[in-house]
Amino acid sequence: MPRSGAEARRRLQQAALELYRERGFDQTTTAEIAARAGVNERTFFRHFPDKREVLFDGESDLRAALTRAVAEAPHDLQPLDILLRAFRKVEPILEGNRPFAEPRLEVIAATPALRERDLAKAASISEAVAEALRQRGVTGRLATLAAQTGWAAFHQAIHDWIEDPSQSLDVHVLRAFDDLRALSVTASPAQARPGD
Known part of the structure; x- marks a missing residue:
């Protein structure tokens, strides 16, 4: 589990990028990104309004x-x-x-x-x-x-x-x-x- 908000954010970005490259952007859900980052989906939405914004942070x-x-x-x-x-x-x-x-x-x-x-x-x-x-x-x-x-x-x-x-x-x-x-x-x- 990430210890800080900055660490959670970084892990979410990395997880999203990995999944987008593996499966494609359209086939990836925010729940999958959160799971790969080791956080819940609510944490994802505390950091990013949608799955596109992960790439534009x-x-x-x-x-x-x-x-x-x-x-x-x-x-x-x-x-x-x-x-x-x-x-x-x-x-x-x-x-x-x-x-x-x-x-x-x-x-x-x-x-x-x-x-x-x-x-x-x-x-x-x-x-x-x-x-x-x-x-x-x-x-x-x-x-x-x-x-x-x-x-x-x-x-x-x-x-x-x-x-x-x-x-x-x-x-x-x-x-x-x-x-x-x-x-x-x-x-x-x-x-x-x-x-x-």
Whole structure:
């Protein structure tokens, strides 16, 4: 039996991930997750509202850390530099959770309902980051575009890091933002217009 709430939560997450990989998300019940974790189903629901949220635990902490990092960034930075700094600040949250990250992504990729939830969570984080940029004076449209683009680069970096763990997440984040900047200078708006 887990001795603490944090230990029970960790065991529930591990049990859920194991069962989702063995049986599939749709075929796994909360009762089975609780049993494998050595707790009762009531304990499961004290920690998680449903079986999807087991895989998205920490999303609110990540959102809060990102928005705080955006708010605390030096005032002379451009929006993408603010975001790069913010994503680099939250890297330890993800690095500490790496053993859970890779199998979690596999389960999400294999389950349409989880992919939908993942997109909704990403949109929520992106909007929170955009609002943090707006609070710094970045105009609405540009704040939204920067947040969505920055999140896409960060998401790509995480996938690259999972596929290539020989390099740190920081290396992958820096590369993704370098690639993003390179994309923005490869063609002028006049060159990009169709029919020219």
